[in-house]
Amino acid sequence: MDALNKTFERLGGVNLLPVALALVAFVLIGAPSSWVTLTVAGLAMGMMVFLMASGLSLVFGLMDVLNFGHSAFVSFGAFVAATVLAGLSGWLASDSIAMNAAALILAYLAAIVFGLVAGWFFETVIIRPVYRDHLRQILITMGAMIVAEQLLLALWGGTPFTVLRPHFLEGSWIIGDVSIEIYRGFAFILGALAYVGLYFMLNRTRMGLLVRAGVEDREMVESLGFRVDRLFIGVFMLGSALAALGGAMWAGYATLITPHLGAEMMIIVFIVVIIGGLGSIQGTLLGAILVGLMSNYLGFLAPKMALASNMILMVAILMWRPNGLRPAVK
């Protein structure tokens, strides 16, 4: 068994799972063009879910906080970005790619700034009094989620909100028989860039070292002379901003959003965090890609199974690795 495990790790270990899943799907789907389209869609979905989940994973791992209110940042990020895009509809309709891109950047920046400010407020007012008390954390963050959803309803109404897309992200790239939606390609690239940035921050900076160390043993980090509570605020704000950015990107992907968007995404986000391993960015990425691919492949092969697919995936992975695929703490 040990030899088998060693060989598996030498070949790439759990990183090979998305590849294995894609190969199995290739055989089952049969048509290469459909397989490419579904794979790109799965990767794009995975990257957007990764953005929403990475902050939750860090907050979970570092702060030991069960934040069910995380979905509020996703929803508000989506609505804030959609509102900015609606306000800049003239720029979006322009033939100038620069104008299009400027509107999109402003929309994403607005979502990120909202996430940072709301994250600071949320951590200071709601989370801080309930550190180390999971039951109260669940209750208070669930309450905050409900309040946030009602706030969204009050501000934007209950009818679905149409999200405008920049002109240059409309349409598809056609390569032979393969059709790839441009927005999905864009979402994949942006998500990958965010991952690289996060990876660099966590592995090449002192702040990242502290976060990784804090995930393992916060008491020891304090004994080395660092204020973990201040680090917590930074991580919480970063996590909230990432969730808001993920929500903003998802809004452009879905094009029609409701105040329930965050709550609907949270099930997937929690599954990703659990199967990836708490506090691990690499694990979160791996989990998000697996979930994205699985949803798209099964949505095509067995649509009735699509909803259950991620639950089955989670159960299977937890039976194999109870701490997730790549837990932060060894």
Place this chain on the structure above:
Amino acid sequence: MTLLSLKNVKTNIGQYAVLHDVSFDVAEGGVFVLLGRNGAGKTTTLRSIMHLWRPSPGSITFRGQDITGMHTSDIARMGVAYVPENMGIFGTLTVDENLVLATANGKIDQTRLKWVHSLFPALEKFREKQAWSLSGGQKQMLSVARAIIEPRQLILIDEPTKGLAPSIVDAMAEAFRDIAKDSTILLVEQNFRFAKSLGRDMAVIDDGRVVHAGSMADFAADQGLQDRLLGLSM
């Protein structure tokens, strides 16, 4: 000169009173050993000094300054290092990253690093290895190395020889002698032979109270006192 002073320190963990009345002074320089049976309150004493558990009431002063209510990180920044019983190693970080984290500005003084490597050669060999893959002895070396990678006035070390092979214990004793030339060590230890070889002063804690304090030489010479205060567990 007194470096650290505990006066009537009482510490509760939840509803349980663990330290009832702990008072002792640690003079500057050398090794001060805290002895006692399992569960006597030695670890709680170290954790109370670091404010990882809040002592109340009582007072703890370091270099004449009251640190009783100070935040752990501020106590550490005053020059107090802590090596916990579980070593507190960050397993997913490399050996070098563990050391870098213990520096104030993120830069390791190379002369100091050479000295640390001379004390613990294994750490030089495994600089880029993730700490979880080290052996128990190497992890203990890393834990101590992290405490001395920058000059500290006081180093609190909790049972460093627990579970280590005799050869590593001897190497550790040699390292502690070298470290104690520039820093003061407050050592919690169950291995009396090891403690005796290092300690200048000592105190015995029993049931959350200091029941004896004095010089290690006198205590080591009094077999009757050892039997009475430490029993067979040592």
